[in-house]
Amino acid sequence: MLKAHDDLRILRCLLSASSTYELLEWATRELMGSSMTSSRIEDVARMVQEILRELEVSGIDVSIINSKRKKELMKYMHQLAEELRDPLYEMDAQEIGKVNAILLIGLRDGGEVAGMNCGACGFQSCDDMLNNRRAGLLYPGPTCIVKALCLGMVIGSFMKMYFTPYRDSLTMLRIGVAAKRLGFLKSDLVMGLLLPNVERIS
Numbered sequence: 001m002l003k004a005h006d007d008l009r010i011l012r013c014l015l016s017a018s019s020t021y022e023l024l025e026w027a028t029r030e031l032m033g034s035s036m037t038s039s040r041i042e043d044v045a046r047m048v049q050e051i052l053r054e055l056e057v058s059g060i061d062v063s064i065i066n067s068k069r070k071k072e073l074m075k076y077m078h079q080l081a082e083e084l085r086d087p088l089y090e091m092d093a094q095e096i097g098k099v100n101a102i103l104l105i106g107l108r109d110g111g112e113v114a115g116m117n118c119g120a121c122g123f124q125s126c127d128d129m130l131n132n133r134r135a136g137l138l139y140p141g142p143t144c145i146v147k148a149l150c151l152g153m154v155i156g157s158f159m160k161m162y163f164t165p166y167r168d169s170l171t172m173l174r175i176g177v178a179a180k181r182l183g184f185l186k187s188d189l190v191m192g193l194l195l196p197n198v199e200r201i202s
Contacts, residue, residue: 059112059147060154063185065102073102077178084137092174101195104179105158106187107143107151114146121145138177140188148189155191170194 065073074093081089096102113126121142123129129142155171175192179185 059108060151061104061106061108061185061187062154063104065104065179065184067100069182069184070096070102073175073178073182073184076182077174080174080178080181086174089174089178092172095170095172095194096175099194099196102175103158103193103195104176104185104190105151105155105193106176106180106185106190107147108187112147113144116146118146139180143189151189151191155193158193 074096077089077093077096081087081093113130115126117125119125121129121144123132123142126144129144133140133142159171170193172192172194175194176190179192180187180190
């Protein structure tokens with residue numbers, strides 16, 4: 001159960017989350033414009049990290065996959081399709097082959113908590129959650145839901161500004177799983193964003 005003094009902490013978190021969304025939206029809009037290149041994506045990734053650092057939103061990591069790593073990722077996803085008996089890894093690997101750019105966004109430390117003792121993770125306190133973390137098939141867990149929401153806001157803001165009637169993108173869990181296992185992003189929870197209509201990355 002939340003205590004009375006937790007109300008202020010929750011309010012501060014919501015205000016911080018709102019500011020994060022607005023600033024990320026601005027950064028993406030300013031940098032992308034009508035021409036999308038690999039250097040612009042890298043600029044966006046750097047600016048996202050700077051904004052999160054300024055707002056003290058810790059644990060969000062961003063990286064871009066180049067052509068060499070993309071081939072390695074595709075090959076490994078075919079292996080995961082057999083290992084995990086999940087044919088969707090094969091389908092997602094085919095989607096990777098259609099784009100030149102993949103952006104990875106992850107929650108660097110799922111063991112970091114907001115400290116609210118909100119109970120949304122299913123445990124009575126943040127300490128209880130931390131004491132019950134364990135390795136899972138795809139990701140370690142449990143994960144602080146407030147931190148996971150921050151990750152979702154970063155992804156949502158980027159996707160909102162990237163999408164146009166002539167340019168779409170896909171966010172894929174399985175790409176994130178493969179990228180995490182390959183060590184492309186040192187995060188507990190990783191999502192992969194496929195970005196079509198981008199010049200080839202060397």
